[in-house]
Amino acid sequence: xxxxxxxxxxxxxxxxxxxxxxxxxxxxxxxxxxxxxxxxxxxxxxxxxxxxxxxxxxxxxxxxxxxxxxxxxxxxxxxxxxxxxxxxxxxxxxxxxxxxxxxxxxxxxxxxxxxxxxxxxxxxxxxxxxxxxxxxxxxxxxxxxxxxxxxxxxxxxxxxxxxxxxxxxxxxxxxxxxxxxxxxxxxxxxxxxxxxxxxxxxxxxxxxxxxxxxxxxxxxxxxxxxxxxxxxxxxxxxxxx
Ligand SMILES: [Zn+2]
Numbered sequence: 098x099x100x101x102x103x104x105x106x107x108x109x110x111x112x113x114x115x116x117x118x119x120x121x122x123x124x125x126x127x128x129x130x131x132x133x134x135x136x137x138x139x140x141x142x143x144x145x146x147x148x149x150x151x152x153x154x155x156x157x158x159x160x161x162x163x164x165x166x167x168x169x170x171x172x173x174x175x176x177x178x179x180x181x182x183x184x185x186x187x188x189x190x191x192x193x194x195x196x197x198x199x200x201x202x203x204x205x206x207x208x209x210x211x212x213x214x215x216x217x218x219x220x221x222x223x224x225x226x227x228x229x230x231x232x233x234x235x236x237x238x239x240x241x242x243x244x245x246x247x248x249x250x251x252x253x254x255x256x257x258x259x260x261x262x263x264x265x266x267x268x269x270x271x272x273x274x275x276x277x278x279x280x281x282x283x284x285x286x287x288x289x290x291x292x293x294x295x296x297x298x299x300x301x302x303x304x305x306x307x308x309x310x311x312x313x314x315x316x317x318x319x320x321x322x323x324x325x326x327x328x329x330x331x332x333x334x335x336x337x338x
Contacts (some may be wrong), residue, residue, distance in 0.1 A: 101139065111130075112263050123327060151189075217232040285303050285307065295319075
């Protein structure tokens with residue numbers, strides 16, 4: 098797929114990368130930060146859901162802890178494999194982000210409609226029905242019986258990718274979440290995101306888990322208009338023969 102990018106040529110902060118003739122060249126291993134910065138460039142500093150201005154934004158890896166988490170929404174929630182790409186990110190105030198939780202945008206709209214209802218008895222019934230339907234569909238998504246990501250984002254799984262093994266916390270919380278999820282649902286919840294020239298941009302823990310468990314297939318999103326051209330150490334890894 099090709100992700101949404103601004104039309105003009107742009108140089109990102111902190112030498113993360115630049116956009117030249119419709120291609121994003123990443124100079125550093127800061128893909129998520131680059132996506133955050135570009136999302137704000139394209140959508141402005143207002144909440145996508147309520148229109149409130151968003152302040153206190155940082156695109157820096159060191160400074161962003163806790164800040165950006167609350168000020169960007171994944172349209173398809175992270176829990177269901179929603180990737181951190183511009184197509185799936187929108188500026189979002191912390192209030193809306195908290196209320197939306199792990200709902201898809203249309204589910205969140207329905208929820209907000211119910212919250213506006215004046216009759217409390219009716220509202221209570223509608224909420225009960227809403228959440229029981231939500232639980233049902235969410236479990237189907239977890240089992241992969243209902244696909245969360247649009248078909249046009251997904252590629253055939255790749256035979257090999259380049260992976261950067263400079264890692265602070267190799268078996269951290271994300272890895273454990275994948276491992277627990279896999280035990281019950283028999284699938285990896287997070288797809289991998291790969292650049293046009295086959296560098297792993299996101300999904301390191303998914304790859305790690307695959308290699309340990311000898312899994313050979315994973316949902317793959319390949320970004321044709323993103324090229325990694327940095328100097329960090331990447332090594333080639335075979336995923337399947
Ligand atoms: Zn809001």
